[in-house]
Amino acid sequence: MTETTTTRTRGRRIPFSFELYPPKSEAASTALTHTIDRLAAAGPDFISVTYGANGSSRTSSLDVLRYILDATGVDPMAHLTCVGSSAAEASRLIREFLDAGVRSFLALRGDPPQGVDEGETFLGDLGSAAELVQLIHRVQAERVPYRETVIPGLPGARAVKTEREKVRIAVAAFPNGHPRSRSTSQDIDTLLAKQAAGANLAITQLFFHADHYLSFIHRAREAGVEFPILPGIMPVTSPNRLRRILELSGEEEPADLSIQLQVEPTEQGQREIGITHAVGLARELIAGGAPGLHLYAFNQHETVLAVLEGCGALPASSPHAATQIKAAQRTAHRPTSTGHTHPVKESA
Incomplete structure (x- = not known):
């Protein structure tokens, strides 16, 4: 696809967003603020921040969300899971996020903690992502039951408006089926x-072929699913990362990508292969009508910005776009982290 036929030059703005995870050290925290600044300058719709099972990253997740709120103009999205929380504990956490200024959430059922079998009790009071969605709405309604507005021309007078501030609540979708679902129809029913x-x-959930997403969208729309469904894209920049992703997600191995990564001897070459694959996937998705792109960034900005530039979704008018692309090219030799796996691990 040439520059004259990219989505950007056709005049359509392609919304995009990113996922990050909380840092595990002081050095990682400093690096992450730089990454957030670079990602925010690209103009995403939101940046989501993962949340460890049983609240293992509660403080650090909230710190990252607050930094996004205070230092950027981007909407932060907080991850929430049902794992190990009572309804009261989950309500307190939701209220804490709301009080901090967070108005977007990703509600997930969550996976069993390490060492706990699926058949064992691990969820707490909330048994599904749908119940968590309802709880978020309920906490928001209780927290702000109404709001007052000034009546022009009447000093001191206030009018009560019963409509509440809206929150964005996202959920997970599985184009190739959830590992625990019995059929594709069950996945649609859950959605x-x-x-x-x-x-x-x-x-x-991530996938490797555009038709997996597009056929899933067709089935979902026919069944009555109306909200936007963003495709999750993870640039795979090494054989080890691909292997780990497949272990966690249960996805089928993408043979062509796997072979290319294995035969390429250099980290830079593997990175370019991963970016090229992700760019091609993103272009097909956009051409097929995807409402936007959600990129799992692994707390790195160079690779995901290169993907957005390659598929024409990075706004050319962005004041920092050219700088970001040059930075991505200069640092192409830098290997990306393979230590975090939440994007492909969290359950519906």
């Missing part, structure tokens, strides 16, 4: 239940 509970956005 419909989340919609009925009040979800207004979905983000998919």
Whole structure:
């Protein structure tokens, strides 16, 4: 695809967003603020921040969300799971996020903690992402039951408005089926239940072929799913990362990509292969009508910005776009982290 036929030059703005995870050290925290600044300058719709099972990253997740709120103009999205929390504990956490200024959430059922089998009790009071969606709405309604507005021309007078501030609540979607689902129809039914509970956005589990997403969207729309479903894209820049992703997600191995990564001897070459694959996937998705792109960034900005530039989604008018692309090219030799796996691990 040439520059004259990219989505950018056709005049259509392609919304995009990123996922990050909380840092585990002081040095990682400093690096992450730089990454957030670079990602925010690209103009994403939101940046989501993962949340460890049983609240293992509660403080650091909130710190990252607050930095996004205070230092950028980007909407931060907080991840929440059902794992190990009572309804009261989950309500307190939701209220804490709301009080900090967070108005976007990703509601997930969550996976069993390490060492706990699926058949064992691990969820707490909330048994599904749909129940968590309902709880978020309920906490928001209780926290702000109404709001007052000034009546022009009447000093001191206030009018009460009962409509509440809206929150964005995203949920997970699985184009190739959730590992625990019995059929594709069950996956669609689960998504419909989340919609009925009040979800207004979905983000998919990663996949490697555009037709997996496009066929899933067709089935979902036919069944009555109405909210936008963002495709989740993870640039795979090494054989080890691909292997780990497949272990966690249960996805089928993408043979062509796997072979290319294995035969390429250099880290830079592997990185370029991963970016090229992600760019091609993103272009197909955009051409097929995807409402945007959600990129799992692994707390690095160079690779995901290169993908956005390659598919024409990075705004040319962005004041920092050229700088970001040059920086991505200069640092192409830098290997990316393979230590975090939440994007492909969290359950519906």
